[in-house]
Structure formats: C-alpha cells, structure tokens
Amino acid sequence: MKSHKIITCAGYGGTGSSIITDLLKEFDNVKSMGDFEFSIAHDMDGISDLQHYIVDDFHRNKVAEGIYRFKRMSRFIEQQYNTFFKGKFMNYIDQYIDSLVDVEWMGYWHQHSWRESPWKMFYKYNLPYSIKKRWHKLFHRHDKYEYEPSMPLSMMYTSYGSERFYSATRDFFNSLFNELDPDFQYEYLALDQLVPPYTPERYTSYFPNLKTIIIDRDPRDLYLLNKIYWKVGYIPYEDINIFIKWYRLTRKHTQNEKLEGANVLKIQFEDCIYQYDTTIKKILDFVGINVHHHIHPKRHFNPAISSKNTKLWEIHPEFISDCELIKKELNQYCYNF
Structure with a gap:
C-alpha cells in the first residue's frame, strides 16, 4: 500500500x-491538518492500551474487554474524526477490529456487568442471578454438577500475537492517512499529537514513516499562561509549589531517557522564536524537506507574534516572586533569554 511520510508534534500540554x-502549512509539499489532536494511538483505551492487552500482557478475557473499551472510546470521538475522514471513521475502526480478531462469539464474563450503571447492573445481572440460584437451590437439589445461572450475552473476542497486531495497526493508520490525501498530492502529512512525548519509541511500529518533534517551553511562561489566561484543569496553577512538583515529575523522564534519535527531535518553543532561522533549518534537516518548498514563510507561524507569549513576568510583575521560585527550583528547564 502506498504511503505518505508522516510528521507529528508532541507536547506536555500548553x-x-x-x-x-x-x-x-507554509510548505507546498506538506498537507498539515492543523492543531486537531489525532491522539487515538495514546488516548485512554486507545491503541496503545490494546497493545497492552493483546501483546504485552495477554489475557484471554481482558482482550475482549480491551476491544470493547476501544470501540466505545472510538464512538465517543467519532464525530470529531469524521470531519477529516468523510464520515467513514467507524468503518475504518470496524475494519481494524476485524483484522485483529482471531475468534469471536457471544459469551459472558463477570466484568460485563461493570459496564452498566448501578441500577442496570442490579436489574440486568445481579437480581436475575440471585433468583436463578435460589430457584435452583429449591427445586434442583440433587444435580450432579455445580449450577451456574445463564447470563445476558455480549460479544467476546480473542486476538493474540505481536506480528498480527502491528501489521493490522500499520494498515489501519495507513488507510486513515490515505483518506486525508487520496490522490497523493503531497509527499508529507503533518498531524498533531500522534504520539506522546514520554515513550515515542513505543509507537514506532504503528507508523513506519514517522518523524516526531517534541516541543517544550519555559515553565515560568507555562505557569503564567495557565494562571492568568487559560485556567485549564490539566495544569495545576492555584498553588505554585504543586505546579513546580507537577512540572518536575512530568519532565523527569528526560533525565533518564535518550529522547532524540533518527526519528525524534526535541526543541524549545522559544528557539523557534528567538533562533528562528537556525531552528527552522534544524527542523527541515530532521524531516528531510528542502527549504525551496517553504513558499509562504511566516504566514502561519510568525515568531514576532508568538514572542508575545514569552517572558510574561515582564508584563505581570505581580507574579515575579512565583517566577523567581520557579527559576530556583526548575532552573534546568528555564530558557536563557
């Protein structure tokens, strides 16, 4: 199957x-999908979790539950993804599951009841089970074998083995990517957040032609942007000490792991602004794009505009003490302006 070269970017939230x-977007041989996060590979109950149940820690019943959760998660995100895949996203999901499954049947496992609300669990599973057990005890005392009441049935699956999993996953993503540019007008596709910044090597078997660029930024600006403007819940900002601890923990892997390599590049947000020419060349050399394809420089990423989101403590001196504490505690992550 013909395939594009894929570029993705990963960050730590903000x-x-x-x-x-x-x-x-400024290159004539790249189709960039903007800032929509194509994160199905590493979402909760996404493909990486499927890998856990099928490949890393196979369990005959957990596979079925993992596939159920993956399909449920896919239905939650279907509407967003259909914007890019012409209403056929779930068709690709169903084809992917079919290509993974070795055996399927209608069956029952006790965790099926955990999918339901407490009331539905009681009336659909617990109450009928108790009634059937009591009925059997009263009228079938002399049965030779242990009695197990029949329960509502759901689809069960078994899938096993790494080779099939990785092959099916590559085909799945290749089909999705080809839907984005079916006539192959572009050599490259650029998608946001295909992989996380923590263990990008885990995902290399999903995307054989993938280049990943990891972006981080000065913790002082990240703290102030969230405290003053964004106020998003996934970044702590009410307590400066909690923010510092959170930031340090979420970057701790960078001290013990070699992130960069042939397919992974780590750069600073600030370098893209204050060392624009050098950093752009570094990015292009990494992904293999000739600078001649850069036909609209600074049309979509203008460092003069983005610079307004840096050194925020200079325009918010009321938070200078917080920023000084961050500088003291997280000095290794602070940019040298």
Whole structure:
C-alpha cells in the first residue's frame, strides 16, 4: 500500500507543539491538518492500551474487554474524526477490529456487568442471578454438577500475537492517512499529537514513516499562561509549589531517557522564536524537506507574534516572586533569554 511520510508534534500540554503544524502549512509539499489532536494511538483505551492487552500482557478475557473499551472510546470521538475522514471513521475502526480478531462469539464474563450503571447492573445481572440460584437451590437439589445461572450475552473476542497486531495497526493508520490525501498530492502529512512525548519509541511500529518533534517551553511562561489566561484543569496553577512538583515529575523522564534519535527531535518553543532561522533549518534537516518548498514563510507561524507569549513576568510583575521560585527550583528547564 502506498504511503505518505508522516510528521507529528508532541507536547506536555500548553507547550506550543502546534507551532510545528502551523509552520508546515507554509510548505507546498506538506498537507498539515492543523492543531486537531489525532491522539487515538495514546488516548485512554486507545491503541496503545490494546497493545497492552493483546501483546504485552495477554489475557484471554481482558482482550475482549480491551476491544470493547476501544470501540466505545472510538464512538465517543467519532464525530470529531469524521470531519477529516468523510464520515467513514467507524468503518475504518470496524475494519481494524476485524483484522485483529482471531475468534469471536457471544459469551459472558463477570466484568460485563461493570459496564452498566448501578441500577442496570442490579436489574440486568445481579437480581436475575440471585433468583436463578435460589430457584435452583429449591427445586434442583440433587444435580450432579455445580449450577451456574445463564447470563445476558455480549460479544467476546480473542486476538493474540505481536506480528498480527502491528501489521493490522500499520494498515489501519495507513488507510486513515490515505483518506486525508487520496490522490497523493503531497509527499508529507503533518498531524498533531500522534504520539506522546514520554515513550515515542513505543509507537514506532504503528507508523513506519514517522518523524516526531517534541516541543517544550519555559515553565515560568507555562505557569503564567495557565494562571492568568487559560485556567485549564490539566495544569495545576492555584498553588505554585504543586505546579513546580507537577512540572518536575512530568519532565523527569528526560533525565533518564535518550529522547532524540533518527526519528525524534526535541526543541524549545522559544528557539523557534528567538533562533528562528537556525531552528527552522534544524527542523527541515530532521524531516528531510528542502527549504525551496517553504513558499509562504511566516504566514502561519510568525515568531514576532508568538514572542508575545514569552517572558510574561515582564508584563505581570505581580507574579515575579512565583517566577523567581520557579527559576530556583526548575532552573534546568528555564530558557536563557
């Protein structure tokens, strides 16, 4: 199957990874999908979790539950993804599941009841089970074998083995990517957040032609942006000490792991602004794009505009003490302006 070269950017939440997809909109051989996060590979109950149940920690019944959760999660995100895949997203999901499954049947496992609300669990599973057990005890005392009441049936699956899983997953993503550019007008596709910044190597078997750019930014600006403007719940900002602890923990892996390599590049948000020419060249050399394809420089990523989101403590001196504490505690992550 013909395939595109894929570029993705990854960040830690608010660190500016979308500057990469914005930048790549300026190239005539790249189709950039903007800042929509194509995160199905690493979402909760996403493909990486499927890998856990099928490959990393196979369990005959957990596979079925993992596939159920993956399909449920896919239905939650279906409407958003259909915007890009012409209303056929779930068709691709169903084809992917079919390609993974070795055996399927209508069956029952006790965790099926956990999918329901407490009231539905009681009336659909617990109450009928109790009635059937009591009925059997009263009228079938002399049965030779242990009695197990029949329960409502759901689809069960078994899938086993790494080779099939990785092959099916590559085909799935390749089909999705080809839907984005079916006539292959572009050599590259750029998508935001295909992989996370923590263990990008885990996902290399899903995307054989993938280049990943990880973006981080000065913790002082990240703190102030969230405390003053965004106030998003996934970044703590009410307590400066909690923010510092959170930031340090979410970057701790960078001290013990070699993130960069042939397919992974880590850059600072601030370098894209204050060392624009050098950093753009570094990015293009990494992904393999000739600078001649950069036909609309600074149309979508303008460092003069983005610079307004840096050094925020200079225009918010009321938070200077918080920023000084961040500088003291997280000095290794602070940018040298």
